[in-house]
Amino acid sequence: MRIAAPVLASVLTLIVGSIFFASLGHDPLPTLYAFFVEPLSSMNGLSEWLLKASPLILIACGLAIGFRANVWNIGAEGQFIMGAVAASGVGLFWSDPDSALLLPLMFLAGMAAGMAWAAIPAFLRSRMNTNEILVTLMMTYIATLFLSYLVHGPWRDPAGFNYPQTALLPAAAMFQSFDPAYRLNSSIFITVVAVFLMWLFTDRSFLGYKMSVSGAAPLAARYAGFRESAAVWIGLLAGGAAAGIAGMAEAAGPLGQLSPQVSPGYGFAAIIVAFIGRLNAFGIVLGGLLMSLLFLGGEGVQMTLALPSALTRIFQGILLFFLLAADFFIFYRIRLVRPAPDAHALETAR
């Protein structure tokens, strides 16, 4: 039954999508084909599909650990940006640009920066009782501005014709592509490991169990002596680490440099991926593949059918709407209840 809701939601999203396309004057079937099938019909398309799914799955795994404990980190976008910034900083300014240690150092820098950016809301929530939703979100705006400052200011490539971007990362600071013709690179193995670790944590560890209890039944968790602040710290740091690594992999992979548009919204989309995946590792992989297809299809129809890029975000929203609504039919039994007598009617009857 837990699988039924995402499938139902996906089908309903497709139906609404068809109606939407038809109302825009596009024949629904060819448009759906262009959106969801065409991108996967070439080697390059498959490479791009996995390339985009990888960060989404990675971030969603980290976020889901927090969501299970009702820790709402919705600032993965900012943690992603800070990871990309820190990793690029190491890649650009390390004294030996040919060092084999460069990539591992960037990995650590990206992870540390993502965790540091998430540690601030974790500290404020656990020590100061401050709502982490708002703080993580505000931190995202600040990270975006910080990135903009760097690429417009001190880190701007002097040979870059005044474009707001850094110099290209040296070759040793980049993940190797599997095939020079396509962009898919070895960073996808990080995601594979992350999915396994997440499964291990949520399904096979006592700590993961304690965190799930904190989310599902906070009072029971407190009675059993599980510390709420531990759940807050672990939840936020896991999300921060995953997002930071994803940011690092994006800079050291398809981008190769920093620019103001480092993320096409992966940090926000990953929240939806975590929900579609029902906060468990296997589901998140499927959710990430679906969401990546939405990104890819959106880009595709933007080029071939001149449909606006905003469609991707609309579909993301609709998908989440349907998913949440579908849950209702799975978690509740519907029963007709006669309404209680109106208070006002009672008063006047007296």
Next chain:
Amino acid sequence: MELFTAIFTGTIVAATPLIFAALGELVVEKSGVLNLGIEGMMLMGAALAFWAVTAGYSMPVAILAGALAGAAASLLFGVLALTFLTNQYAAGLALAIFGSGVSAFIGRGFGSDPIEALHGVNIAILSGLPVLGPLLFRFDPLVYLALAMFVAISWFLYRTKAGLILRTVGESPQTSHAIGYPVIRIRYMAVLFGGLMAGLAGAYLSVAYTPLWVENMTAGKGWIALALVVFATWRPLRVLLGAWLFGGMTILQLQGQALGLQVPSELLSALPYLATIVVLVLISRNRQMLALHFPASLAKPFRPAG
């Protein structure tokens, strides 16, 4: 004096969208519902109001269109959160993402030209007064509407029976249901009202404040409005004061840029977000003060038992 007038009036104007959005959310939260989607509803309001102006409709019609767009968006959230009993955090986030997508879709053909902004009022004698005229009586009508809404909402929540019922529903829906109040229907009305206000806030941005269309032009104002409600510990007067504080911050930042301060413009732009965090921390540390006015059933789904 001129600088003072500029800062003062600028603050009032910059605070107006925050007042609309935060007061609307205050009513929603007082009924026990947490709608995180203000940003999405504001964007829908901004896009539709801007569209109405470019399509040749009059200003009042455009503003009404913006407000109704916000209400329509809030209905989506309402159906999910109230009828389908979904997690309100997730439903609100979905609305924020959806609203940003739909508004970008509506606004794809708008171009980058500004429109003629909503005019300031001209009240025969008052606007002509030497000092007070420019200071108090030349704002656009929506600024006064925002203040009127503040008075109306304060009166409604704390001086009417309907307001008392709304707050009761927010404190204990079970009790309210047992007495016979239609909890779900009351919450729907509160959510729709919040959407209307968020739509107004968005309309204000696109037809009076900026007045042009930029994708994601709210730039986090919906989330700041959400923070303002916490900052205000769910009391209307503090929402107003908080909005002015943030309006002032925005204007000082703009003035700082105009004066050519030797700091990166990005740092100045980050000030409102930093301030939001600082203010939230200061308020949230005092758990007692929060608990005093916090609607006890906030964000908990309610289904009538029995």
